[in-house]
Amino acid sequence: MSDKIAFYTKKNIDSWNEAAPRHASINSSLISTVLNPAFNNLNPDFDALVDSCNIKNKSVVQVCCNNGLDILSVKNKGAARCLGIDGSKEFISQAKELSEDANQPDMEFLHSNIYDLPDEFKSSFDLVIITVGVFGWMPDIYKFMEVCSSLLVADGQLLVEEIHPILGMYEEGKPSYIDSSYFNKEPIKDSNGLDYFNKEKYDAKENYWFHHSLTEILMAAISNNLRLEHIKELSYNVGNFCADLEFVKHNPPLGINLSWRKIE
Numbered sequence: 218m219s220d221k222i223a224f225y226t227k228k229n230i231d232s233w234n235e236a237a238p239r240h241a242s243i244n245s246s247l248i249s250t251v252l253n254p255a256f257n258n259l260n261p262d263f264d265a266l267v268d269s270c271n272i273k274n275k276s277v278v279q280v281c282c283n284n285g286l287d288i289l290s291v292k293n294k295g296a297a298r299c300l301g302i303d304g305s306k307e308f309i310s311q312a313k314e315l316s317e318d319a320n321q322p323d324m325e326f327l328h329s330n331i332y333d334l335p336d337e338f339k340s341s342f343d344l345v346i347i348t349v350g351v352f353g354w355m356p357d358i359y360k361f362m363e364v365c366s367s368l369l370v371a372d373g374q375l376l377v378e379e380i381h382p383i384l385g386m387y388e389e390g391k392p393s394y395i396d397s398s399y400f401n402k403e404p405i406k407d408s409n410g411l412d413y414f415n416k417e418k419y420d421a422k423e424n425y426w427f428h429h430s431l432t433e434i435l436m437a438a439i440s441n442n443l444r445l446e447h448i449k450e451l452s453y454n455v456g457n458f459c460a461d462l463e464f465v466k467h468n469p470p471l472g473i474n475l476s477w478r479k480i481e
């Protein structure tokens with residue numbers, strides 16, 4: 218891992234560890250919710266994308282799984298091996314607890330910086346999934362796609378639900394407004410914390426967000442033997458960032474779903 222990647226990812230993971238107890242208190246109602254064997258946390262379009270892959274008996278890994286609710290949702294649909302990977306030790310321990318509460322003790326969780334994955338996981342999964350709020354934590358989107366691609370077997374699929382790259386231009390407000398160039402390449406430093414639910418600001422460890430344009434995302438995938446099979450821009454809020462824009466007259470896309478297939 219380069220010094221640059223190591224520096225930014227350590228800062229970001231420290232910041233997520235710091236946020237974990239706050240998220241846990243917000244999420245305490247989850248324990249009763251995940252008891253439902255049909256528990257499904259996926260947004261409608263991503264849910265349909267997952268279903269289109271006939272996931273019964275397939276092996277699935279979620280990269281940056283946070284507290285594991287999305288990979289648990291996939292497991293509940295009948296997937297076979299399910300692994301969640303996250304750099305935050307705190308969130309991995311929440312994910313383990315929630316999967317046990319959900320009576321899915323076979324689920325696996327790994328605490329690892331995604332840029333530093335052990336080789337044993339390479340070429341092991343039919344599906345890699347990524348759900349909202351991941352690309353922006355990655356200082357190097359090309360190397361990140363390389364890791365995602367390396368996890369897949371030949372013909373495996375990478376499924377992504379993300380905040381639409383156009384939102385990189387916006388700042389939250391009432392209403393949210395355009396504040397940056399779409400082509401901004403400077404890391405965005407923040408120390409107001411990671412409370413996406415209540416939007417409460419706290420004096421937090423600094424973290425860094427990286428804007429990746431649609432071109433960069435698509436080219437990173439192409440460079441890593443991933444063939445685009447599906448793309449859909451979403452008009453509804455998927456990431457709680459600038460969510461008010463869903464209801465303005467001249468609304469930008471707020472989310473995006475993509476799927477790629479690994480070619481050898």
Ligand SMILES: C[S@@+](CC[C@H](N)C(=O)[O-])C[C@H]1O[C@@H](n2cnc3c(N)ncnc32)[C@H](O)[C@@H]1O
Nearest residue numbers: 226233281282283304305330331348349350354
């Ligand atoms: C917004 S959350 C993603 C949530 C996801 N949509 C979910 O709930 O399933 C971003 C996650 O990325 C993780 N993360 C950030 N940088 C990482 C890195 N370099 N390696 C592994 N995980 C990382 C954080 O710990 C955090 O849990």
